[in-house]
Amino acid sequence: MYESYYGFHAQPFQLRPDPDFLYGSKGHKRALAYLDYGLARGEGFIVVTGEVGAGKTTLLRHLLRTLPSDKIYAAQIATTQLDADDLLRMVAAAFELPYDGLSKAALLSNIGQLLQHLDRQGKRALLVIDEAQNLSARAVEELRMLSNFQTSDRALLQTFLLGQPEFRKTLMSPGMEQLRQRVTATFHLGPMEEAETRRYIEHRLATVGWSGRPSIDAAGFAAIHAASGGVPRRINTLCDRLLLMGYLEEIDQFGAAHVQTVVDDLAHEFAVPQEAGGTAAAAPADSAALDGMEARIAGIERSILSMLDAMKSLVGQRNSQREHP
Secondary structure, three states: OHHHHHOOOOOOOOOOOOHHHOOOOHHHHHHHHHHHHHHHHOOOEEEEEEOOOOOHHHHHHHHHHHOOOOOEEEEEEOOOOOOHHHHHHHHHHHOOOOOOOOOHHHHHHHHHHHHHHHHHOOOEEEEEEOOHHHOOHHHHHHHHHHOOOEOOOOEOEEEEEEEOOOHHHHHHOHHHHHHHOOEEEEEEEOOOOHHHHHHHHHHHHHHOOOOOOOEEOHHHHHHHHHHHOOOHHHHHHHHHHHHHHHHHHOOOEEOHHHHHHHHHHHHHHOOOOOOOOOOOOOOOOOHHHHOOOHHHHHHHHHHHHHHHHHHHHHHHHHHHHHHOO
C-alpha cells in the first residue's frame, strides 16, 4: 500500500474516527469548548450538530478519552433508530445494568438507583447519544424524563446529544419546549475553510511520519477544498485515493490536475448504472460525489491492493533481469 512507498507508519486518511488524528480547527475547538462548558455545569443537555463526516464522532471519542474516570461515569449510545422503550433498555445496557425482559418501571428504578449510588461515591453520570437525528420525539421525551433524576441541589445525569443538522428541527418542534429549557448550550460544527483544510491535511500526514514527501502545491490544496467542501471525511476519502494514485503512478508532487483526475474517477465509479435503452447519469464531480462512498471504496481497495503489490513485485523482478541478464 502507499504507506510504505511514502514512508508512513500508518494510514493518514483512514475513514474510521480516531482521536489520535483530531485536528483542532476553529470549529472543533469551539465545539470542545462547549462540551467542556457543559461538563463544568454538570447538568442539562449539550447539543452539537454537524454534517455527515464533519468530525463529531472523532470529537466525541477525544472527549471520552480525556474524562476523569474517578469523577465521571460516561456511557455512550450510537444506535438510535429505536422506539422509546428500547432506548431505555439501551441506556440501561450502556450503564451496564440488566435490561432484558424488564418493564419500563423496573428500568427506570434501576437507572435511578445507579445514579444515586454514583452520587454517593462523588461521581457524576454522563450519557452521550451519537446520531441523535434518528431519535423519535417519544425517545427524546424519555431522555428528558431521565434528566429529572436529581438531588435537592444537583442533577444526577447529564446528556450530550450529537447529530446531523436535521436534529435541530426536532429540537425546535413545538413539542420540545420542555427539553429546550434544559439545553445548556448548543453548537453547529460547520466545514473547514480553505486554509484550515490545508492544515488539516498536513496535520494528518505529520501524525504518520510525513517528512514532506509527497508534496501538494497551493493549487492542489485549493482543489481538494473545492471538491470536499471542507468536510473532514470527504477530505479523507479524496486524499486517500490521491495517495493511492501516487503510489500506482509513482507521483511525489501533486497539483490541481491530479486532484481533478481523482474526483473524476470517483464520479465515474459512482455514476448511476445505465439502463437498457437509456443513458447513464454521471454523479457530479464535486463534494456530493464523495458522500456515501466510503464503504464501497474500502471494498474496492481491499480487493485490488494485493494484486497491485504482486504486479509491482513482478515488474521489479523483470527490470532486475533486464539489468542483470
